[in-house]
Amino acid sequence: xxxxxxxxxxxxxxxxxxxxxxxTVMSRFGAFxxxxxxxxxxxxxxxxxxxxxxxxNVLRQVSIYGLLAIGMTFVILTGGIDLSIGSLLAxxxxxxxxxxxxxxxxxxxxxxxxxxxxxLLAAVGAAVLVGLTGGLLQGFxxxxxxxxxxxxxxxxxxxxxxxxxxxxxxxxxxxxxxxYSYWGQGLIGxxxxxxxxxxxxxxxxxxxxxxxxxxxxxxAIGGNQEASRLSGLNVSRxxxxxxxxxxxxxxxxxxxxxxxxxxxxxxAGVGYELTVxxxxxxxxxxxxxxxxxxxxxxxxxxxxxxxxxxxxLIDVSPYYQQIIVGIIIVLAVYLDQLVxxxxx
Amino acid sequence: MTDTALLRMEHVxxxxxxxxxxxxxxxxxxxxxxxxxxxxxxxxxxxxxxxLSGVYQADSGTIHLNDQVVHIHNPHQGQQLGISIIxxxxxxxxxxxxxxxxxxxxxxxxxxxxxRGELRAQTRRLLDRLGVPLNPNAIVRDLSVAEQQMVEIAKxxxxxxxxxxxxxxxxxxxxxxxxxxLGIMRxxxxxxxxxxxxxxxxxxxxxxxxxxxxxxxxxxxxxxxAKDASEDSLIRMMVGxxxxxLFHSEERFEAEATAPLAEDFxxxxxxxxxxxxxxxxxxxxxxxxxxxxxxGEILGFAGLVGAGRTExxxxxxxxxxxxxxxxxxxxxxxxxxxxxxxxxxxxxFVPEDRKAQGLVLSLNVRDNAALPSLLQLSRLGFVRxxxxxxxxxxxxxxxQIRTPSLEQLVLRLSGGNQQKVVxxxxxxxxxxxxxxxxxxxxxxxxxxxxxxxxxxxxxxxGVSIIMISSELPEVLAMSDRIVCMSRGRVTAILNxxxxxxxxxxxxxxxxxxxxxxxxxxxxxxxx
Numbered sequence: 001x002x003x004x005x006x007x008x009x010x011x012x013x014x015x016x017x018x019x020x021x022x023x024t025v026m027s028r029f030g031a032f033x034x035x036x037x038x039x040x041x042x043x044x045x046x047x048x049x050x051x052x053x054x055x056x057n058v059l060r061q062v063s064i065y066g067l068l069a070i071g072m073t074f075v076i077l078t079g080g081i082d083l084s085i086g087s088l089l090a091x092x093x094x095x096x097x098x099x100x101x102x103x104x105x106x107x108x109x110x111x112x113x114x115x116x117x118x119x120l121l122a123a124v125g126a127a128v129l130v131g132l133t134g135g136l137l138q139g140f141x142x143x144x145x146x147x148x149x150x151x152x153x154x155x156x157x158x159x160x161x162x163x164x165x166x167x168x169x170x171x172x173x174x175x176x177x178x179x180y181s182y183w184g185q186g187l188i189g190x191x192x193x194x195x196x197x198x199x200x201x202x203x204x205x206x207x208x209x210x211x212x213x214x215x216x217x218x219x220a221i222g223g224n225q226e227a228s229r230l231s232g233l234n235v236s237r238x239x240x241x242x243x244x245x246x247x248x249x250x251x252x253x254x255x256x257x258x259x260x261x262x263x264x265x266x267x268a269g270v271g272y273e274l275t276v277x278x279x280x281x282x283x284x285x286x287x288x289x290x291x292x293x294x295x296x297x298x299x300x301x302x303x304x305x306x307x308x309x310x311x312x313l314i315d316v317s318p319y320y321q322q323i324i325v326g327i328i329i330v331l332a333v334y335l336d337q338l339v340x341x342x343x344x
Numbered sequence: 345m346t347d348t349a350l351l352r353m354e355h356v357x358x359x360x361x362x363x364x365x366x367x368x369x370x371x372x373x374x375x376x377x378x379x380x381x382x383x384x385x386x387x388x389x390x391x392x393x394x395x396l397s398g399v400y401q402a403d404s405g406t407i408h409l410n411d412q413v414v415h416i417h418n419p420h421q422g423q424q425l426g427i428s429i430i431x432x433x434x435x436x437x438x439x440x441x442x443x444x445x446x447x448x449x450x451x452x453x454x455x456x457x458x459x460r461g462e463l464r465a466q467t468r469r470l471l472d473r474l475g476v477p478l479n480p481n482a483i484v485r486d487l488s489v490a491e492q493q494m495v496e497i498a499k500x501x502x503x504x505x506x507x508x509x510x511x512x513x514x515x516x517x518x519x520x521x522x523x524x525x526l527g528i529m530r531x532x533x534x535x536x537x538x539x540x541x542x543x544x545x546x547x548x549x550x551x552x553x554x555x556x557x558x559x560x561x562x563x564x565x566x567x568x569x570a571k572d573a574s575e576d577s578l579i580r581m582m583v584g585x586x587x588x589x590l591f592h593s594e595e596r597f598e599a600e601a602t603a604p605l606a607e608d609f610x611x612x613x614x615x616x617x618x619x620x621x622x623x624x625x626x627x628x629x630x631x632x633x634x635x636x637x638x639x640g641e642i643l644g645f646a647g648l649v650g651a652g653r654t655e656x657x658x659x660x661x662x663x664x665x666x667x668x669x670x671x672x673x674x675x676x677x678x679x680x681x682x683x684x685x686x687x688x689x690x691x692x693f694v695p696e697d698r699k700a701q702g703l704v705l706s707l708n709v710r711d712n713a714a715l716p717s718l719l720q721l722s723r724l725g726f727v728r729x730x731x732x733x734x735x736x737x738x739x740x741x742x743x744q745i746r747t748p749s750l751e752q753l754v755l756r757l758s759g760g761n762q763q764k765v766v767x768x769x770x771x772x773x774x775x776x777x778x779x780x781x782x783x784x785x786x787x788x789x790x791x792x793x794x795x796x797x798x799x800x801x802x803x804x805x806g807v808s809i810i811m812i813s814s815e816l817p818e819v820l821a822m823s824d825r826i827v828c829m830s831r832g833r834v835t836a837i838l839n840x841x842x843x844x845x846x847x848x849x850x851x852x853x854x855x856x857x858x859x860x861x862x863x864x865x866x867x868x869x870x871x
């Protein structure tokens with residue numbers, strides 16, 4: 001109290017130095033700095049790391065995680081979590097593929113291009129619609145029924161996987177014509193299409209979070225739900241919306257993954273939620289909500305991709321890769337906590 | 345200051361990041377003396393007592409007990425030295441019995457088995473000494489606040505306490521209960537115990553204490569003999585200025601005396617009732633609450649903690665549900681189901697706990713101030729930064745929010761400036777009705793005076809204010825009318841002129857079944 005009333009600061013001037021506290025900078029850009037360092041180290045150890053092919057290879061590998069992580073960032077910013085995305089991705093991919101083929105694998109196996117399908121647009125639409133529906137149901141349970149997000153989406157994780165099994169009796173739907181597989185495998189110039197999709201949505205999401213009223217509301221309800229409600233924000237509608245967003249990205253990713261693998265699989269996306277949450281958290285988004293950015297998330301998922309790729313290139317066993325990623329997650333959250341404690 | 349004082353705290357300083365909480369503060373208590381410790385919220389009373397009990401460590405300064413320098417590193421050590429503190433929020437275990445609470449951690453017995461007979465006998469002896477007819481087997485949860493307090497005192501006595509600190513012990517008690525407590529304090533005093541009595545109720549302080557030490561913004565503002573002091577002189581010491589310099593409301597009331605406010609009701613509440621809390625579904629929270637709010641007045645709400653004041657205004661603002669009742673705005677029935685509706689009707693709400701309910705601490709000043717106005721500040725869903733900046737700057741200057749920039753996190757502002765941000769966010773909406781729940785809690789005197797001045801300006805410009813306050817001087821000095829509440833009921837609505845501390849307190853402690861004493865409250869209660 002004495003500190004501020006005694007110092008002759010001008011009242012309410014918009015200018016004035018943004019004091020950059022080193023720890024805050026570390027937590028915001030720490031992952032980015034670490035990513036650069038990693039890239040330099042890998043390049044020294046294995047020059048092939050910086051080849052155009054390898055760079056886009058890494059980016060293509062992370063683009064599905066990245067799309068899911070964009071949605072996950074919205075959810076985590078509100079203080080929620082979505083564990084169901086991997087399962088919802090599988091279900092969406094299967095439904096999209098079935099719509100494209102005019103039936104599930106059971107009926108149309110080996111009849112690629114011959115069954116009466118409904119076209120690519122319908123396939124993508126169906127996949128996204130499944131994702132949105134899953135998100136809507138879960139969002140309803142979280143925002144209206146007030147069941148904790150962790151529980152709701154843990155249920156979703158199981159339910160959507162089970163629905164996928166029921167839908168196709170466990171069979172994959174495979175072998176698509178080029179117009180379908182193009183979206184996962186094709187290139188524009190040297191750039192894989194999923195990478196373009198990922199980066200486009202990353203830019204869009206950044207704009208939404210930084211410049212729109214909706215984005216402000218997301219940060220506000222994540223920072224303090226009660227204060228936001230008392231400020232006239234429609235908290236339950238906002239909470240519902242973020243699960244729709246993860247649902248949308250799960251649906252879109254379901255299509256893209258089936259396109260890339262040329263097969264929609266029941267086991268697609270198993271365990272993706274953990275990698276995605278790891279990427280978001282490493283990128284500096286607080287699991288308690290209210291703080292974080294899409295930029296951080298992009299850095300986070302790329303960092304995980306670079307680690308896996310680089311460690312493979314320099315012949316580190318995949319077993320160790322998991323250990324290293326785990327350590328980095330814990331360190332990232334520790335740093336986040338450290339900054340918070342300093343502030344109070 | 346005697347040389348043989350029981351307790352002396354000398355030149356104690358303590359700082360927290362960004363705040364010098366205590367700066368060279370001293371006090372002493374003699375054997376058989378009751379020392380009053382008074383000061384505004386945030387003056388440093390609690391910090392000083394936490395240092396005494398070992399919760400905090402002083403940066404510098406010494407503590408002498410019986411003229412021996414002692415170092416108290418933790419609360420356990422403090423207890424062993426004979427220092428005991430009864431906090432406002434009791435440290436009792438509600439699910440255990442009285443005797444288990446009194447002797448918690450010190451149960452007598454062998455082989456890990458508790459000797460309940462012995463425990464009961466000892467507890468009864470302590471309660472007899474206090475003259476309290478409590479059953480040692482009673483479960484603490486079932487006791488009244490006053491009885492729970494007796495359990496705390498019994499616990500302190502069982503610890504062979506030499507110095508007993510009581511932090512706001514009377515704030516939730518009725519008049520009879522207060523008198524009994526003051527009686528017990530006199531007994532303890534006779535037994536040679538030193539008592540430090542922290543209270544906002546200056547009248548009680550002057551009645552029971554031998555001397556009074558006043559703190560102001562972390563400094564000693566002086567120590568006076570109670571018999572030479574008055575409430576006015578204590579207030580002047582506490583705030584460093586006179587009442588009129590603090591509240592600035594006299595001119596307003598003089599003007600209103602010649603030109604009374606019109607019976608122009610912006611808000612009318614009829615029969616607001618609500619039953620049930622999370623803890624107790626049968627509890628009556630609001631019982632037929634009715635009142636009116638005129639254009640351009642400050643309507644004060646007085647009452648003890650739990651009287652239903654906050655619940656009333658939260659219901660009006662759509663933040664809580666209610667079972668029955670009507671809310672009329674400009675004479676027309678208003679449908680308020682959520683804060684969104686209330687804001688549409690031009691109501692703003694400054695909640696009692698600014699950190700938990702008023703601010704998003706992870707956001708900056710600009711984001712917080714603009715939060716309820718974002719719709720007005722955006723186009724096609726995009727926030728118009730320039731417009732927003734201009735609007736927030738205007739209100740930040742008007743409210744004299746002291747911050748290095750509007751991009752500063754509100755977390756880093758002082759309490760007073762945080763509160764101004766909360767007020768600014770509602771002023772930006774140009775409210776017709778502003779509800780302020782404990783608007784000056786925990787902020788420094790300078791910021792208080794600024795907030796009072798602003799409130800005066802607002803009502804003069806035609807805004808109506810509902811102010812809940814637990815600080816009697818504040819309610820009395822600022823309110824055109826005062827609604828007194830007790831146990832969920834409105835017990836009186838008093839005019840500025842007829843409201844004295846005694847009258848207000850009497851209505852605020854009225855028990856169910858008791859009738860109003862005179863004067864019959866004037867106006868305001870709906871048919």
